[in-house]
Amino acid sequence: MARRGGVARTPASGRDGVTQPIAFYYGAGELDRLTRFDKVVLQADFYSRQELGLLRERGVQTLGYLSLTEDVGPRAPWQRAERNPDWGGAFVHVGDPRWVAHVVDQATRAMATGFRGLFLDTLNIEHNYPEDLPHLLILIAAIQEEARPAYLLANRGFGLLPEIAGLVDGILFESFSARWVDAGRYEPWPDDVLEAHAEVAERLLGLDVDLYALDYADSDELRDFAQRRAREFGMLCFVSDRVLSTI
Template sequence: MKRYLTFMTFAFISLQTLVYASFAVYYGDVSPTNIDELSKFNLLILSPLVEENYIKELKSKNIIVVGYLSLATIGGWEPWAGEVPDSVIIGHWETWNERETDFSSPQWRDIVLNKAVPYILSKGFDGVFLDNLDYVDKYPEKREAMVELIKAIREKYPDIVIVANRGFSIAEEITPYVDYILFEDFITYYDFNGNKYKIYQDADLQWVLAQAEMLKKLKAKVLALSYADLDNEKQVEEFSKIVCKYAGEYGFEVYMADITLQRIGLNPCENFTKSQVPSSEAKIGEENKNICGSGAILLVIFLPRSLRELILR
């Protein structure tokens, strides 16, 4: 026990030598031309199609790399798509031209647990990014099945890193089984009807902030994904100011990208000091004052799960 406490003390002291962690969501190709740019992040959410040698290279730089896995849709491009029978398909998602899967189906559960996750891990990924959890709101009768599926992933693969995308209506149930919750569309979003990037306003903004408050009360580790036109410098600056204001208030780490996620984005808070962007997180070290977010992420994610859970309580 004494040795354990000594390690804990050393771990937290070591935080003073670390910069704030950062993350990126990028589904484009990884190649020699952009791997250095990707290497500036501490956690990467990438396509499962990324070549193994690039995953290995990123991991050699102490970067956590997780692979994409939708728990409610199949696009046809996934290496496990051929395993999905028509009997599992229950709908069609027109926006991204994907088929909706019955995530309560034992067949789908088997594909996820014994085909998709193993494929991703076999390529060297540290874990999985679970997308489209909001489908529980479209199919509320399958809500419990989604929670059980996420729980099953954790139980079968106890030491992997799991990032869950949204799923606010089941956040309380799934938080014990995931390492992070990605808050996609945090403050800003892409309006597919108007083909414009926008900032949430009025009742919509209040709803977003209510979800942020809920996640904060759950003590979930949140990665906030905001959208903007990266070619529009004025918009990026405008969006960054308001996004970082709220991110600071809730202690969220932020990444800003365009809606395609085929282009490497940025940490929008790098240009704001702690005095400009209020944060609920304590400042750790002088070298960190130009970046907002959770300083503990980089250290905690490398610890054994049992120790991570104790720290994150």
């Protein structure tokens, strides 16, 4: 797989010899299907130690989901009044020591359960809460130091570039080529957004991290478009539905 303007990356191989480097699955079970992938991102509370051990024995690196700037739990002192309009979680004061301790505890417990790494989500706060970006870098460093994951994958986090590249092993570009629209269907981004995303992707190619894309599609045509475009920018791509219920 050629990196645009860079050195070729060699994708990993799945258990059956087919290149299936990563999956994102927010359901439960499906262990046999998950063994087709080298890395799988899972909800940390949905899998037991025994299930994670089985996946590890089959050569699968499991990454537990972790939200760093939104809290879906009960009302807590670190929460802001504003909520994510799409998913309902409360935005937080990232630098609040109680939130830091809460997230680090979640990360540590996920690793103790048997996850091999962590998937860091909700990092794109540069437009709403730019004052929290330095706190977010400190939080990621605390997770790395305290939980000691074998692999850290960051979702976007472009407002943290280039510093975040020194703290994580991989960066995911979610919704790189396609999007879910209100009518309940999926479609490519408009040309101007695709170009803006391409500019960010070019910047990512200069970093010493693994690159992945996560896209959404409900047709073979859109799926092929997303996968083809990800390859152009050296990204290993996974395509699913909006709630990541298919693998």
